[in-house]
Amino acid sequence: MSIKIESKITAYEVAKPEDEAAKKESNVASIAPLLERDEVLVGSTYKIKTPHSEHAMYITINDVIVNQGEANEHRRPFEIFINTKNMEHFMWIVTLTRIISAIFRKGGDITFLVEELKAVFDPRGGYYKKGGKYMPSIVAEIGEVIQKHLVSIGMMEGQLQTEELIAKRIEAEEKLGKDGVANASQCDKCSAMAVVRLDNCNCCLECGDSKCG
Ligand SMILES: [Zn+2]
Numbered sequence: 001m002s003i004k005i006e007s008k009i010t011a012y013e014v015a016k017p018e019d020e021a022a023k024k025e026s027n028v029a030s031i032a033p034l035l036e037r038d039e040v041l042v043g044s045t046y047k048i049k050t051p052h053s054e055h056a057m058y059i060t061i062n063d064v065i066v067n068q069g070e071a072n073e074h075r076r077p078f079e080i081f082i083n084t085k086n087m088e089h090f091m092w093i094v095t096l097t098r099i100i101s102a103i104f105r106k107g108g109d110i111t112f113l114v115e116e117l118k119a120v121f122d123p124r125g126g127y128y129k130k131g132g133k134y135m136p137s138i139v140a141e142i143g144e145v146i147q148k149h150l151v152s153i154g155m156m157e158g159q160l161q162t163e164e165l166i167a168k169r170i171e172a173e174e175k176l177g178k179d180g181v182a183n184a185s186q187c188d189k190c191s192a193m194a195v196v197r198l199d200n201c202n203c204c205l206e207c208g209d210s211k212c213g
Pocket of ligand 1 (some may be wrong): 187188189190192194204205206207208209
């Protein structure tokens with residue numbers, strides 16, 4: 001920062017480090033404070049079992065209640081833990097959960113985490129979950145669990161429910177049958193196995209992405 005000095009310099013003083021620190025502190029105050037942990041947190045534990053490992057993973061997400069008792073009371077995730085007997089994944093799981101928990105505690109919008117994680121693919125290949133949904137990696141499935149949790153506490157919308165998409169889902173089932181919909185291909189945008197061919201367009205029944213021609 002530079003200041004134009006208009007009058008004659010008659011004296012000067014070297015700024016003390018304390019003054020500089022005080023200035024920095026006043027800037028920090030404008031950032032939202034970190035969330036504080038209550039003694040007891042409410043949470044949910046989700047189980048995922050992938051064909052890539054013998055043991056299941058248990059994902060626990062604990063929430064804090066913000067503005068308790070006020071009109072704008074809401075829950076937000078505060079920490080995530082992943083437990084598994086599978087030691088092969090131990091190091092990256094510890095890393096991932098610490099970083100995700102740190103982002104949760106920062107406050108602000110955290111929904112971007114879901115898209116980031118869901119976009120991770122495993123170079124060894126993904127897998128199909130029960131019910132036929134394709135998962136490009138274990139990390140993507142962890143992203144899906146976080147999404148499920150955020151939807152359940154009202155921080156995120158679930159499967160898009162626009163009128164247009166609902167109509168498309170009904171149309172797809174009528175024209176292609178249940179088998180046709182179950183054999184849908186993978187969407188470039190959201191990775192769901194939900195792309196079907198309707199009226200000369202490839203349409204994703206999950207996110208609505210559409211390519212015609
Ligand atoms: Zn899609």
